[in-house]
Amino acid sequence: MSIAAKANALWEYANPRKFLATSERVLPFFWISSALFLVVGLVWGFFFTPDDYKQGSTVKIIYLHVPSALMAINCWLMMLVTSLVWLVRRHHVSALAARAAAPIGIVMTLIALATGAIWGQPMWGTWWAWDPRLTSFLILFLFYLGYIALWEAIEDPDTAADLTSVLCIVGSVFAILSRYAVNFWNQGLHQGASVMRAGAITGTDTTEKVSNVFFYPLLTCIIGFVLLFIALVLYRTGTEIRARRIKALLARERVNG
Amino acid sequence: MIALLLRDLKLAFRAGGGFGLGLAFFLIVTVLVPFSVGPQSSLLATIAPGVLWLGALLACLLSLDRLLALDWEDGSLDLLATAPLPLESVVTIKALAHWITTGLPLVLAAPVLGVLLNLPGPGFGWLVVSLLIGTPALSVIGTFGAALTVGLKRGGLLLSLLVLPLYVPTLIFGAEVARRGATGMEVQTPLLMLAGITAATVALLPFASAAVLRINLR
Amino acid sequence: MMPDLGKYAETVLSSYAASIVLLVALVVFSILRGRKVRAEMEKIEQRMSRNG
Numbered sequence: 001m002s003i004a005a006k007a008n009a010l011w012e013y014a015n016p017r018k019f020l021a022t023s024e025r026v027l028p029f030f031w032i033s034s035a036l037f038l039v040v041g042l043v044w045g046f047f048f049t050p051d052d053y054k055q056g057s058t059v060k061i062i063y064l065h066v067p068s069a070l071m072a073i074n075c076w077l078m079m080l081v082t083s084l085v086w087l088v089r090r091h092h093v094s095a096l097a098a099r100a101a102a103p104i105g106i107v108m109t110l111i112a113l114a115t116g117a118i119w120g121q122p123m124w125g126t127w128w129a130w131d132p133r134l135t136s137f138l139i140l141f142l143f144y145l146g147y148i149a150l151w152e153a154i155e156d157p158d159t160a161a162d163l164t165s166v167l168c169i170v171g172s173v174f175a176i177l178s179r180y181a182v183n184f185w186n187q188g189l190h191q192g193a194s195v196m197r198a199g200a201i202t203g204t205d206t207t208e209k210v211s212n213v214f215f216y217p218l219l220t221c222i223i224g225f226v227l228l229f230i231a232l233v234l235y236r237t238g239t240e241i242r243a244r245r246i247k248a249l250l251a252r253e254r255v256n257g
Numbered sequence: 258m259i260a261l262l263l264r265d266l267k268l269a270f271r272a273g274g275g276f277g278l279g280l281a282f283f284l285i286v287t288v289l290v291p292f293s294v295g296p297q298s299s300l301l302a303t304i305a306p307g308v309l310w311l312g313a314l315l316a317c318l319l320s321l322d323r324l325l326a327l328d329w330e331d332g333s334l335d336l337l338a339t340a341p342l343p344l345e346s347v348v349t350i351k352a353l354a355h356w357i358t359t360g361l362p363l364v365l366a367a368p369v370l371g372v373l374l375n376l377p378g379p380g381f382g383w384l385v386v387s388l389l390i391g392t393p394a395l396s397v398i399g400t401f402g403a404a405l406t407v408g409l410k411r412g413g414l415l416l417s418l419l420v421l422p423l424y425v426p427t428l429i430f431g432a433e434v435a436r437r438g439a440t441g442m443e444v445q446t447p448l449l450m451l452a453g454i455t456a457a458t459v460a461l462l463p464f465a466s467a468a469v470l471r472i473n474l475r
Numbered sequence: 476m477m478p479d480l481g482k483y484a485e486t487v488l489s490s491y492a493a494s495i496v497l498l499v500a501l502v503v504f505s506i507l508r509g510r511k512v513r514a515e516m517e518k519i520e521q522r523m524s525r526n527g
Contacts, residue, residue, distance in 0.1 A: 042491075046491070051481065056481050056482070056483050057481050057483045057484070057486075057487050058483045058486050058487060060487050060491075061486070061487060061490045061491075064490060064491065064494040065490075068494065103501070104501065107497055107498070107500075107501045110497060111493070111494045111497050111498070114490070114493045114494070114497070115490040115493065115494055118486055118489055118490040118493065119486065119490060121486065122483055122486050228498075228502075232501065232502065232505055235505055235506070235509055236505050236509070238509065239505070239508055239509040239512050239513075242509075242512045242513055242515075242516045243512045243516075245516055246512065246515055246516050246519055249516075249519050249520065249523060250519065252523075253519075253523065
């Protein structure tokens with residue numbers, strides 16, 4: 001199959017019926033494999049990895065913290081891509097996928113923030129520090145909130161899809177800006193304070209530092225989170241498609257009746 | 258274009274146009290701050306730049322939902338959309354009118370309120386400069402938010418929820434300039450960043466606002 | 476069976492509990508809403524096909 005034909009085949013899933021049929025078929029695979037990877041990864045990490053010499057047993061939080069943080073960002077990226085696809089090619093499934101993904105993203109952000117706060121308590125002696133990474137995640141949380149609120153507020157589905165797509169694109173630019181601004185702002189407050197270097201624990205750059213003992217279960221958990229995200233997006237997009245169809249059917253009924 | 262600007266300004270200055278409301282809000286917030294944190298002048302001097310920036314930002318936010326809503330209700334927005342003037346210019350003019358009626362008075366009032374909060378001497382100049390550079394960005398970003406929520410009945414709260422996260426970079430750099438200015442540190446880097454953000458938003462965001470407005474007028 | 480978590484036991488356990496509760500809640504709410512919407516759609520489709 002040539003690349004163009006493949007690309008065409010991909011667009012076929014933009015047809016809602018085709019999407020529903022296919023997602024129905026592959027969903028069990030994603031549910032089961034994500035559950036498998038998550039259980040294996042978390043059990044492995046929780047029961048069979050040693051304590052870190054500096055952080056003690058709290059290092060086990062990494063198996064939840066890092067994957068959820070990764071997914072919180074990737075979810076927004078996915079929403080950005082599907083929003084662009086909607087604006088350019090007007091595929092309804094794409095817009096609905098973005099809508100379906102947003103609550104997943106906000107829960108992932110919440111998990112990352114919660115585990116981070118619980119982890120920070122014994123490590124830094126405080127639940128919350130205005131560390132650049134933590135602050136950026138809080139801002140990301142606000143962006144998710146605004147995005148979801150806008151979807152909920154607008155009646156007409158196509159208008160809502162258009163407006164949220166534009167908001168997602170503009171929001172992405174401002175989210176990146178905020179990330180740099182926050183970095184700058186905190187340096188301005190604490191010039192090279194030691195807490196800030198400890199702040200590097202919270203981020204993905206830990207993966208480079210941690211040894212293989214921690215890395216393989218972490219990788220398993222990350223794969224599990226990715227699979228769970230895919231399963232949830234497919235399932236929730238299906239729900240959104242059906243909800244949309246209900247709306248259309250009811251509107252037709254009103255016209256006929 | 259100039260006729261539109263003059264019309265917007267005239268409407269704002271007329272009774273009930275909301276002119277001065279933001280200014281009064283700014284004054285009240287500033288007066289309330291010492292009541293909430295205590296009257297020690299050293300503490301007030303430390304937080305003054307940040308409080309003044311936050312007050313100005315909130316005052317700006319307050320007047321946003323009137324920015325397009327009135328024109329939406331009486332249908333003049335539909336007329337403007339079909340006028341030969343591109344919608345991008347219309348939203349830019351709207352943002353400019355908002356800045357002249359809200360942002361500029363805030364900039365001028367800020368030093369007076371700075372006296373109330375015991376702002377250190379060198380801070381006054383930098384506060385005015387940072388607000389002067391930063392408030393246009395607030396107006397332009399606010400216009401985008403107003404365009405997003407223009408069709409909604411009770412859009413005010415949603416508007417704040419959408420706009421406030423977008424204000425974060427401007428607030429950070431603007432308040433940083435004012436704070437560094439007040440403590441006598443170098444201000445060049447945050448000042449340049451602030452100017453860059455304002456220039457970029459003024460240049461690019463009207464396109465997004467116009468696009469959003471077209472969707473809402475469909 | 477339970478590994479020795481030392482003095483950080485509460486920290487580790489509470490973060491696992493919080494995360495798992497959030498994840499399970501997300502999955503459960505997604506599925507509940509999905510079921511409801513699907514049932515409603517089928518009902519309406521049946522009604523429509525009966526009425527022609």
